[in-house]
Amino acid sequence: MTDNSEIITRMTGLLYPFILLFGFYIILNGHASPGGGFQGGAVLAAVFITRYLVDPNRCIRLRTLKTAEKILFVCIILYPTFFLFSATANHTELMNLIYLIAMNFLIGLKVCSGFTIIFFRFAFYEGGIL
Amino acid sequence: MxxxxxxxxxxxxxxxxxxxxxxxxxxxxxxxxxxxxxxxxxxxxxxxxxxxxxxxxxxxxxxxxxxxxxxYQIFTIYFCSDPNDPNRRNLTNNSPFLNSLESFLVKREMEPQIIYSEKPIKTILTQDKFDLAICQTDQKFWIYGSVDDYQLDALEDHLLTNHGDLNIHLIRYTEGDDNEA
Missing domain, CATH: 1.20.58 (Methane Monooxygenase Hydroxylase; Chain G, domain 1)
Incomplete structure (x- = not known):
């Protein structure tokens, strides 16, 4: 893994946009088809992990990811509570749809940053030499 | 089904x-x-x-x-032999010598990683990172290991008891020297 192969570098470079597209498709279409926030987030995290395989020495902003994860966590807690307590009168179909998509999106981003943090902490701090 | x-x-x-x-x-x-x-x-x-x-x-x-x-500790072994030798391939793939070396390393909780190389032994000794370099020239095994490696004594014992007939020469060298032996 330390010396990079040319084939892997080029092919994963080609594959990035498709993996990203697939991840966002799984997240945004999660209410209607199989998948959802967790699965899509894991697919998105695979992008960062393959980036480590391509170029191990390129640094990643772990601190930004950590703050993003915390903010997303607070959002995930706050949004359902507001949704449940504010509009108690009548939940229309459209509102439910928006709620589901937004929750899936938040959870997807949270899972993506969480997986990336776990992986890079493990790789950089536990893996020794890189 | x-x-x-x-x-x-x-x-x-x-x-x-x-x-x-x-x-x-x-x-x-x-x-x-x-x-x-x-x-x-x-x-x-x-x-x-x-x-x-x-x-x-x-x-x-x-x-x-x-x-x-x-x-996990990975023990890198360079194995180089003469590229002109006709039965080199079946020797490197399935030699009892390398197999017993591997099982010895596994027993001592290390992960053996064997690299077969056709480069001459001198370039390997000067250029590559390795823990053990084995060079085979007509029924003689030259084994190069670093002086600082504490595993080498046990390895020598193991090899001499199990493969005493194989004409093994173990050479310890200090890093940075040029190795004429």
């Missing part, structure tokens, strides 16, 4: 992964295991579980295990 075959394959792969000596191979078998199990989830009608299993089990866990294996 297909599900039955796949379920049996799962059991077989699990047993193989448990019984392999090399950890890296076990990791690869585990990756195949989770790929097949994700296909099974798909057949049983749970596509979202299948996606999660494919991404987490196959990609993330495999890469994590491979990174963890880097922490």
């Amino acid at each position: 297909t599900t039955n075959i796949l379920l049996i394959t799962l059991v077989v792969l699990a047993i193989i992964a448990l019984n392999t000596k090399k950890l890296r191979r076990a990791v690869v078998y585990l990756g195949v295991f989770s790929l097949i199990s994700s296909f099974l989830y798909l057949l049983y009608g749970a596509p979202d579980v299948a996606i999660a299993e494919a991404v987490i089990g196959t990609t993330i866990t495999t890469v994590l295990y491979l990174v963890a294996l880097k922490k």
Whole structure:
């Protein structure tokens, strides 16, 4: 893994946009088809992990990811509570749809940053030499 | 029918992964295991579980295990022999000498990694990073190891007791010297 192969570098470079597209498709279409926030987030995290395989020495902003994860966590807690307590009168179909998509999106981003943090902490701090 | 075959394959792969000596191979078998199990989830009608299993089990866990294996001690052995020797290939693939060396290293909790090379021994000694370099010239084994390596004494004992007939020469060198021996 330390010396990079040319084939892997080029092919994963080609594959990035498709993996990203697939991840966002799984997240945004999660209410209607199989998948959802967790699965899509894991697919998105695979992008960062393959980036480590391509170029191990390129640094990643772990601190930004950590703050993003915390903010997303607070959002995930706050949004359902507001949704449940504010509009108690009548939940229309459209509102439910928006709620589901937004929750899936938040959870997807949270899972993506969480997986990336776990992986890079493990790789950089536990893996020794890189 | 297909599900039955796949379920049996799962059991077989699990047993193989448990019984392999090399950890890296076990990791690869585990990756195949989770790929097949994700296909099974798909057949049983749970596509979202299948996606999660494919991404987490196959990609993330495999890469994590491979990174963890880097922490594990890897003992690199360079094996170089004369490229003109006609029966070189079956010798390198299946030699009892290398097999016993590997089992010795496994017993001492190290992961042997053997690199077959056709470069002359001098360039390997000066350029590459290795723990042990083995050079074979007509029934003689020249083994190069660093003086600082504390495993070398036990290795020498093991080799002399088990392969005393093989004409083995062990050479200790200090790093940075040029090695005329």
